[in-house]
Amino acid sequence: MSGGPALVATDLRKSYGRVIAVDALALEVAAGTVLGFLGPNGAGKTTAIRMLTTILPADGGSFAVTGIPHTRPDEIRRRVGVLPESAGYPAGQTGAEWLRYHAELFGRSRADAQALVAGLLAEVGLADRARTLVSGYSRGMKQRLGIARALVNDPDVVFLDEPTLGLDPMGQAQVLDLIGRIARERGATVVLSTHVLADVEQICDRVVILNRGRVVAEGTVAEVVRQAAAPRQGRLQVPPELTGRALTALAGTQVRAVSTGGGRLGELELSMPPGLGPEAAATQALTGLLAAGVPVLGFTLEGGRLSDAFLAFTEEA
Numbered sequence: 105m106s107g108g109p110a111l112v113a114t115d116l117r118k119s120y121g122r123v124i125a126v127d128a129l130a131l132e133v134a135a136g137t138v139l140g141f142l143g144p145n146g147a148g149k150t151t152a153i154r155m156l157t158t159i160l161p162a163d164g165g166s167f168a169v170t171g172i173p174h175t176r177p178d179e180i181r182r183r184v185g186v187l188p189e190s191a192g193y194p195a196g197q198t199g200a201e202w203l204r205y206h207a208e209l210f211g212r213s214r215a216d217a218q219a220l221v222a223g224l225l226a227e228v229g230l231a232d233r234a235r236t237l238v239s240g241y242s243r244g245m246k247q248r249l250g251i252a253r254a255l256v257n258d259p260d261v262v263f264l265d266e267p268t269l270g271l272d273p274m275g276q277a278q279v280l281d282l283i284g285r286i287a288r289e290r291g292a293t294v295v296l297s298t299h300v301l302a303d304v305e306q307i308c309d310r311v312v313i314l315n316r317g318r319v320v321a322e323g324t325v326a327e328v329v330r331q332a333a334a335p336r337q338g339r340l341q342v343p344p345e346l347t348g349r350a351l352t353a354l355a356g357t358q359v360r361a362v363s364t365g366g367g368r369l370g371e372l373e374l375s376m377p378p379g380l381g382p383e384a385a386a387t388q389a390l391t392g393l394l395a396a397g398v399p400v401l402g403f404t405l406e407g408g409r410l411s412d413a414f415l416a417f418t419e420e421a
């Protein structure tokens with residue numbers, strides 16, 4: 105593997121008729137990163153993954169995987185692993201047979217493939233189910249088998265499209281643990297497409313948020329949350345006797361204010377409107393209060409979650 109980024113994309117585009125699925129996608133992902141690839145339904149994640157894994161030709165733009173340009177798709181295919189959005193599994197084969205078949209597709213001899221498959225099944229926690237028909241596997245076991253298949257060529261970059269979809273909490277935890285190990289122990293880069301933002305907060309080093317085919321946010325989870333203007337909640341203390349005047353003053357701003365539950369006078373909860381940065385919202389609120397002659401005794405912005413950021417970046421304009 106080269107010392108450069110694991111994945112680079114520039115101006116990548118794909119349309120289906122008049123629907124622009126991916127629009128000028130630019131990405132740069134460092135090796136060993138677990139990247140959360142996020143976006144609402146139809147944002148273009150699956151289309152982007154299909155292009156980056158050379159399954160679907162792009163309309164324009166370029167990309168490279170571990171330095172291999174998109175003009176050499178056969179080489180890229182040897183360096184990537186994929187768990188597709190709706191992976192199909194064979195009913196009549198055992199997990200070991202199915203994986204061995206895929207290992208042999210990558211040119212392994214039978215003996216070599218057998219050893220590889222035993223290692224992979226152990227890695228994904230299916231060693232004791234090697235000789236069971238896949239049709240008898242639970243959904244979580246099938247997903248882990250699909251991830252094992254994605255690892256059969258010892259890839260540098262692994263693309264997982266919604267790997268925890270439909271899994272129970274135990275199944276989700278096992279898949280997340282496996283993803284963490286793929287990055288840590290194999291040193292592979294993982295591109296994780298998911299709608300489960302709690303998973304992303306737990307295991308992703310960085311995130312990219314797509315909306316309508318475009319990257320609308322990029323960075324670590326903390327950076328994206330900050331960029332989003334979430335914090336969207338704040339807390340304010342004013343002299344108790346001036347609570348009413350403070351609420352009237354804030355009603356003239358874009359910041360929504362209510363007295364805190366429990367009726368503690370002088371303490372107000374603020375909701376910052378989407379689209380207005382936290383500094384701008386805070387300035388508006390504080391300026392409004394000072395103009396009304398209300399002294400501000402305390403003011404804090406509360407930390408936002410990735411879900412707040414996601415909504416802020418993907419809400420309809």
Ligand SMILES: Nc1ncnc2c1ncn2[C@@H]1O[C@H](COP(=O)(O)OP(=O)(O)OP(=O)(O)O)[C@@H](O)[C@H]1O
Binds near residue numbers: 126148152
């Ligand atoms: N084969 C296709 N033919 C026509 N339109 C398509 C096709 N595949 C995707 N699209 C459209 O392209 C856009 C992007 O779809 P895509 O499946 O890439 O989004 P996604 O982010 O993966 O969504 P989801 O989270 O629902 O899986 C959508 O408007 C979708 O309807």
